[in-house]
Amino acid sequence: MKKRVLKYLGVGLVLLSFAAAFILVRNQTDTQTVSSHIKAELPTIKPEWKGNAVDQKGRFINDEFPFLPKTIQLIQWQVGTNPFEQEKLNDPYKIGVRDPRPFLESDKDGILWLGHASFYIRLNGVGILTDPVFDTPSFFSRFVPVPSPLPLLSDVQFVLLSHDHRDHMDEATLRQIAEKFPNAAFLAGLRSEDVLAEWNPKNPVLTAGWFQEFETSKGLPGRNIKFYFHPVRHWSQRFLLDTNHRLWGGFVVETDKATIYFGGDSGYGRHYRELAELHPKIDYFLLGIGSYEPRWFMEPNHNNPSDALKAFQDSKATTLIPMHYGTFDLSDEPPGAPLRDLLQSAGSSGLRERIRPLEINESLIIK
Numbered sequence: 001m002k003k004r005v006l007k008y009l010g011v012g013l014v015l016l017s018f019a020a021a022f023i024l025v026r027n028q029t030d031t032q033t034v035s036s037h038i039k040a041e042l043p044t045i046k047p048e049w050k051g052n053a054v055d056q057k058g059r060f061i062n063d064e065f066p067f068l069p070k071t072i073q074l075i076q077w078q079v080g081t082n083p084f085e086q087e088k089l090n091d092p093y094k095i096g097v098r099d100p101r102p103f104l105e106s107d108k109d110g111i112l113w114l115g116h117a118s119f120y121i122r123l124n125g126v127g128i129l130t131d132p133v134f135d136t137p138s139f140f141s142r143f144v145p146v147p148s149p150l151p152l153l154s155d156v157q158f159v160l161l162s163h164d165h166r167d168h169m170d171e172a173t174l175r176q177i178a179e180k181f182p183n184a185a186f187l188a189g190l191r192s193e194d195v196l197a198e199w200n201p202k203n204p205v206l207t208a209g210w211f212q213e214f215e216t217s218k219g220l221p222g223r224n225i226k227f228y229f230h231p232v233r234h235w236s237q238r239f240l241l242d243t244n245h246r247l248w249g250g251f252v253v254e255t256d257k258a259t260i261y262f263g264g265d266s267g268y269g270r271h272y273r274e275l276a277e278l279h280p281k282i283d284y285f286l287l288g289i290g291s292y293e294p295r296w297f298m299e300p301n302h303n304n305p306s307d308a309l310k311a312f313q314d315s316k317a318t319t320l321i322p323m324h325y326g327t328f329d330l331s332d333e334p335p336g337a338p339l340r341d342l343l344q345s346a347g348s349s350g351l352r353e354r355i356r357p358l359e360i361n362e363s364l365i366i367k
Contacts, residue, residue, distance in 0.1 A: 030068055032061050039209040040190060045228065045278055046211035052190065052247060059244035060190075063210070063231050064269045067300045068243065077297045082332045084293060093336025095326035096359035097146055103363035104152045109257065110365040111284060113358040115146050116327040117168055117264065119286060120153065123255050123366070126225055127155040130251070130262045130286070131168040132177060140167060141329045146360055148176075156181045158216070158227070161188040162264025163248035164195065164236045167328055171199055178203050187214050187227055189247030195238065210249055211278070228252040230275060232266035234301050252279050258366050261317060263287040265324070267300045268307040272314035284364075285317035290325025290338035298331060305342035309349065320346075320355050321364065 032055035039051030053061040082088070095115075103112050104120070112120040117131040134148035150173075159177060161169050169188075177184060178200035185204040186196050196205045206214050208229040216227055234248045250263040252275070261275065261282050275282070292304035302324070303311060312320045325338035339357055346352045356364060 032056075032059065032066050032068060034061060038190065040207060040212055042208055042212040042215055044209075044212050046274075049211045052209045055244075060236070060247050061244070062233055062235070064271070065233055065267070065300060067233075067235055069235060069237070073297055077294060080294075082294075084332050084334060084337075088332070088334040091334035091336050093326070093334070093340075094144055095335075096362075097144055098359050098361040100149055100361035100363070101152060104149070104154070108365050110363045111260070111286070111321065111358075112363040113321070113323065113360060114149055115144075115360040117162065117262075117288065117324050119262070119323070120149065120156075121253070121260065122155075123225060123253065123260075124257060126157050127153070128158045128160065128253065129156055129177070130160045131162055131264065132159065132173050133167060133170040134173045134176070135170055137166040137170055137172075143326055143329055143335050144360070146327075149361070150176055150180065153180070156184045158225075159184055159186045160227070160251050160253075160262060161186060161192065161196075162232070162250060162262070163189065163234060164192065164238045164246045165265070166238065167330070168264065169195075169238070171195075175199050185216065187216075187229075187251070189229060189236075189249050191246045194246075207247075209247065224255060226252075226254040228254070228279075230261075230278075231271045232264055233269045233271065234265045234267070252282070254279070258283045260284045261286060261315065263311075265301060266303060266311075268303055268311055272311040276314060276316040280316065282315055282317035283319065284366075285312055285315055285320045286323055287311060287320060288324030289322040289342050290333070291331040292338070293332035302331075305338055306345050308342060309345050309351065312351075312354075313349075318354065320351075322355070322357055327360070 034053045035056045037051035037053055055061055109122050118133055119130045121128040182202045187206050190207050190209050192207050193205045208214050210231040212229055214227040229249045232250045236246045236248045237243045253260045259282050287308050289305050289308045291302045292298045326335050346355045
């Protein structure tokens with residue numbers, strides 16, 4: 001009996017090894033060529049925009065820098081040495097965590113950072129969440145523990161989801177939000193409805209392509225708020241075989257009181273200049289500054305602090321609120337390096353007064 005079990009285990013391991021080798025080889029030789037363009041039947045604000053390019057396998061393609069993740073590069077990073085390892089271990093930086101109740105219990109408009117890429121935004125009295133992650137997703141670790149704000153939230157009408165990576169689109173959190181706020185609308189990139197409708201079958205799910213305006217005016221309490229989806233330099237994947245199936249992007253939230261850009265995840269590119277052309281008055285620029293080392297691996301997907309500052313200048317926005325640092329341990333750089341380097345570069349460029357870092361659960365009031 002034991003020999004038979006060992007035999008089956010041996011055969012299983014051999015088959016698993018062959019399958020892994022096949023997937024690895026296919027991944028390494030995979031390429032993208034533009035096959036067609038698709039877009040939703042929504043208002044498109046970029047003249048003559050054909051829609052999002054998709055390849056021969058129906059996968060979305062980055063507009064300026066086509067990118068497919070390579071498994072071998074991930075393995076090389078994970079098994080390689082980290083030149084910042086000792087500096088990371090010795091870095092005393094730990095981001096502060098405040099009490100969010102003074103803002104949440106008020107009726108003031110403002111921006112509350114919940115850590116990583118999660119914000120609670122109140123505009124014209126409407127509650128908006130971005131990339132909410134109130135749990136610790138599997139295979140992730142936090143630099144600092146943060147209690148879930150969900151019990152304190154009394155009003156969520158829109159949930160903006162930049163892409164499907166698990167530190168931005170967290171199933172457990174979204175199910176909890178849907179249970180508490182069954183009328184909240186979930187806004188995301190094209191094809192995201194496959195998972196969102198499964199997790200939140202009662203909530204409205206709206207999807208859009210790049211340079212398109214979400215149709216939030218029909219039966220939703222938008223109160224003169226417009227939501228636009230814009231390109232960023234990134235990719236998507238939740239499962240083994242769905243790479244670039246769902247569209248990634250950033251959001252512009254526009255009202256007569258303020259215009260906010262939420263950048264999700266992105267490497268640097270011309271999309272920030274295009275953003276300024278289409279939205280010439282952005283008040284608050286919410287942008288990631290962390291998870292950028294090693295640069296050879298992270299550059300296509302995450303801005304480093306100097307890239308973030310350059311993106312901010314390209315956008316012609318008024319105030320930069322940095323995010324995507326100090327919360328989850330996702331990369332090689334020390335936890336305090338993103339903010340230190342950003343502030344140093346901003347000081348050298350004469351932009352320090354336009355950078356507004358927040359501690360977790362700290363708010364900025366929009367007057």
